[in-house]
Amino acid sequence: MSITTRAAFVALVTLLCLTVAPSAVLGQDGDLLCHLLPVEQCAFAVDSNGDRCVLERILSDDTYVCQTSDIAVGDESPVEYIETDHCIAACGAERMTVGFSTDVFSTRGFTTKLCSPDCRDRCANLADLYSNMVAGEGVTLAELCGEHKRSMLMSEYSHEYYDDMAPAPAPAPGPAYGAAAPSPSDSENDLY
Secondary structure (H helix, E strand, O other): OOHHHHHHHHHHHHHHHHHHOHHHOEOOOOOEOHHHOOHHHHOOOEOOOOEEEEEEEEOOOOEEEEEEEEEEOOOOOOOOEOOOHHHHHHOOOOOOOEOOOHHHHHOOOHHHHHOOHHHHHHOHHHHHHHHHHHHOOOOOHHHHHHHHHHHHHHHHHHHHHHHHHOOOOOOOOOOOOOOOOOOHHHHHHHHO
16 A cells, blocks of 8 residues: 555544544434443533433443433533543542442542642533532532631641651760760870
């Protein structure tokens, strides 16, 4: 195959992939449908009706399926949306998250990432999801982040306070009991 023929072939295959692949997740009317999404893109996706997609695990054969949940997105969230890798990382989420659970808030470092400006200001879909999750616990996301920030500052302050209160280091041990002390002449010879 010549270079130009090969380049034309690669261009044709690329064009076909770009036009066929999106239709694999779209319904007959061009709508994004959760059950057609690959499981790797399911968690945090939003279908055409504004319903969140949810990744479920089938225990009997240890496989995953993508389904439409009964949870609708808020007014600020996008519709027909597959969450970006940037926002997954910025908000401390996991691409293969199964179901919806507030257990994620006990994961080390999660709340710090969720409350970061990079997540809250640039990732409306995840901010909306987690805002609704904490609202179910009777707290707003702003309150959660404020409390988290206060606890981080208090923790930092208490470490500084106790570091200042730490006992002074013990003096270096002197000569052992009963050992002869060095004579002044020995130490003078060490100087020259």
